[in-house]
């Protein structure tokens with residue numbers, strides 16, 4: 001029976017509760033669908049700006065933008081750079097609803113955050129997914145940032161009030177807009193259903209990729225205006241300098 005070896009290998013993986021690597025199909029020796037070789041080759045973010053996590057060529061505390069015109073969030077925490085194959089995985093997760101890729105990257109973020117908290121990183125009081133424009137959510141049928149947020153909330157036991165941060169009006173795509181136009185486009189686009197819930201809280205915004213940071217900065221301004229003590233961003237990956245457009 002020609003199918004037998006394949007079936008046997010599937011049963012083996014099932015019995016061991018392991019899955020083949022999503023990138024190369026080799027057996028993964030761990031509980032995540034990623035083999036050691038593919039994990040080692042991922043574009044891990046090493047030198048980075050300590051505020052916005054922009055990839056840096058060497059160890060410097062802050063990038064030029066954060067030195068001269070810092071964003072309103074205090075810190076971005078992310079394990080990966082937005083380059084191959086992470087860019088492809090995020091694109092398939094985001095536009096083709098391929099949740100296993102999103103789940104894999106979310107699991108890497110969970111592991112990274114577990115390590116960060118173990119090393120003394122401050123756990124937030126609340127995590128909030130960046131809301132998608134309503135028209136885009138209707139077309140797509142889901143908000144990828146909320147899916148990541150749900151994963152973090154469950155795995156790390158972080159509170160995620162889903163209806164607190166709202167998108168209140170339609171906006172055009174941020175793609176191709178300059179910095180001022182991006183800010184104008186998002187002006188008054190977000191609101192809080194119960195603003196008193198953020199007072200004195202350490203809040204984290206969750207998104208798939210941080211590009212220019214304009215959206216997160218605008219939401220941070222809203223949260224800080226209502227008394228949030230601190231705002232940070234968790235995301236799957238961070239773009240480098242050439243990526244100046246919002247995805």
Ligand SMILES: [Zn+2]
Pocket residue numbers: 021022023024025026034035036037038039
């Ligand atoms: Zn692999």
Ligand SMILES: [Zn+2]
Pocket residue numbers: 049050051052053054062063064065066067
């Ligand atoms: Zn920076």
